[in-house]
Amino acid sequence: MKTIIQNGTIVTATDIYKADLKIEQGAITAISNHFIPEKDDHVIDASGQYILPGGIDVHTHLAWPFQSTGTADDFVTGTQAAAAGGITSIINFTNPKKGQTLLDNLQEWKKKGESSLIDYGFHSIISEYTDHVLEELPILAEREGVTSIKLFMAYKGELMVNDREMYKIMKKAGEVGIITSIHAENGDLIDELVEESLAKGNTDPIFHAYTRPTITESEATGRALAIAEAANAHVYIVHVSCADALEKVERAKKRGVQAFAETCPHYLVLDESYLALPDFEGGKYVCSPPLREKWNQDHLWRGISSGLVSTIGSDHCPFRFEGQKTLGRDNFAKIPNGCPGIEDMFSILYHYGVQEGRISLQKFVEVMSTGPAKLFGLYPKKGSISVGFDADLVLFNPKIRREITKVKQYQNLDYNLYEGTVVQGAITRVLSRGEEIVRDGIVVGQKGRxxxxxxxxVANIEKTVTS
Ligand SMILES: [Zn+2]
Incomplete structure (x- = not known):
């Protein structure tokens, strides 16, 4: 059976045009001005709607053990929320256990991923340097198709690696075609600032932001980029939150470093003042790096427009308010670090980006789908609308206005980060490899599919170190 999508407006990272799509066996097999459906064809009328490539969220923490607790969404609720929010592929982080090999750890995560409703992959986190880790990298890439890793420059004792270890890992990753993602914050400096703050009795959520000032992010970003340059490796700075750090990325790119930046929806529309909300409401907004002063947002939007920012990731790292965020009611350092975002990223970026005139619709597609697909080895199968690509598609009605609320969300949470926000546009249908997984805004796809x-x-890179 074929599926025909008629009368829609197709949007890619470069084009907007009206055409019909033909889908067979999960892939787009033809694009034409008009198809005449046959008797058995499944016909979808997309009049008045955009047809966009499904979102690719390369920054998720589903089923993720962290800071004495674990994230609230597993691969079932998390990928239902993703689907409802127009995301058709995720790349989730693993989380290694002490002494466990990367490959053994990956098998455990692949098992967890089996309940996923949408397509899923993994970035392997390396939190413990050993020579053995270096031997595993080519196997991860060749045998497992895991072509990205992640290193942390913060969370000492839990995830953090030092500069020398970073260099050795990045060098090997560069050699074998793996891109290294970096959580760039100066962990040692932050730990000291946190201790100072607590000693003075400053325990409210706002002090989470004050103890992780932008210099702690920009310094680490600059250091990671220098190490990547020395190691001749592709580097991807996750969740860039501020102008200072973005400047470091810009400088490195100019030097020829294969450097890429991601930002997240919350840094684009929320700011530091949310952390100061009364009655511990601020705890909901604790993530790292923290929300910044509002003026940074213009720099991030401009970075998206100019191509300095390559992707948007949700950094979906959800914790429930009651029982999880409240662990830090008397001490901000005990609030689990992370915010939800997988379900609303698409809508938030469309509304504040496209609707309000900050970015073009094509740019929206680029950072939401095409950019991540290219950087993380999914192109030309995912990330665009063209013959031969998987039919991962979002039908989007730009005329509908809707309110974001926890009442209607699929995220397994007792709050929504954007509660009460009215956005322009609604996702009406989502197809994953040609199968409808969202219909009339309702998730109908089965878990495990x-x-x-x-x-x-990643493509082999030229030597980038300049003398
Ligand atoms: Zn993250």
Whole structure:
């Protein structure tokens, strides 16, 4: 049986045009001005709607153990929320256990991923340097299709690696075609600032922001980029939150470093003042890096427009308010660090970006889908609308206005970060490999239908170190 989508407006990172789509066996097989459906064809009328490539969220923490607790969404609720929010592929972080090999750890995560409703892959986090880790990298890339890793420069004792270890890991990653993602914050400096703050009795959520000032992010970003340059490796700075750090990325790119930046929806529309909300409401907004002073947002939007920012990731790291965020009611350092975002990223970016005139619709597609697909080895199978691509599609009605609320969300949470926000546009249908997984805004896809994403290596890079 074929599926025909008629009368829609197709949007890619470069084009907007009206055409019909033909889908067979999960892939787009033809695009034409008009198809005449046959008797058995499944016909979808997309009049008045955009047809966009499904979102690719390369920054998720589903089923993630962290800071004495674990994230509230597993691969079922998390990927239902993703689907409802127009995301058709995710790359989730693993989280290694002490002494466990990367490959053993990956098998555990692949098992968890089997309940996923959408396609899923993994970035392996390396939190413990050993020579063995270096030997595993080529196997991860060749045999498992895991072509990205992640290193942390903060969370000492839990995830943090030092500069020398970063260099050795990045160098090997560069050699074998793996891109290294970096959480760039100066962990040692932050730990000291936190201790100072608590000693003075400053325990409210706002002090989470004050103890992680932008210099702690920009310094680490600059250091990671320098190490990547020395190691001749592709580097991806996750969740860039501020102008200072973005400047470091810009400088490195000019030097020829294969450097890429991601930002997240919350840094684009929320700011530091949310952390100061009364009655511990601020706890809901604790994530790292923290929300910044509002003026940074213009720099981030401009970075998206100019191509300095390559992708938007949700950094979906959800914790319930009652029982999880409240662990830190008397001490901000005990609030689990993370915010939800997988369900609302698409809508938030469309509304504040496209609707309010900050970015073009094509740019929206680029950072939401095409950019992440290219950087993380999924192109040209995912990330655009063209013959031969998977039919991962979002039908979007730009005329509907709707209110974001926890009452209607799929995220397994007792709050929504954007509660009460009215956004322009609504996702009406989502197709994953041609199968309708969202219809009339309701998730209808079955858990476990998602497929593991075996990803390609990043392209070999020229030597970038300048003398
Ligand atoms: Zn994250």
């Amino acid at each position: 998602g497929q593991y994403l075996f990803r390609k290596k």
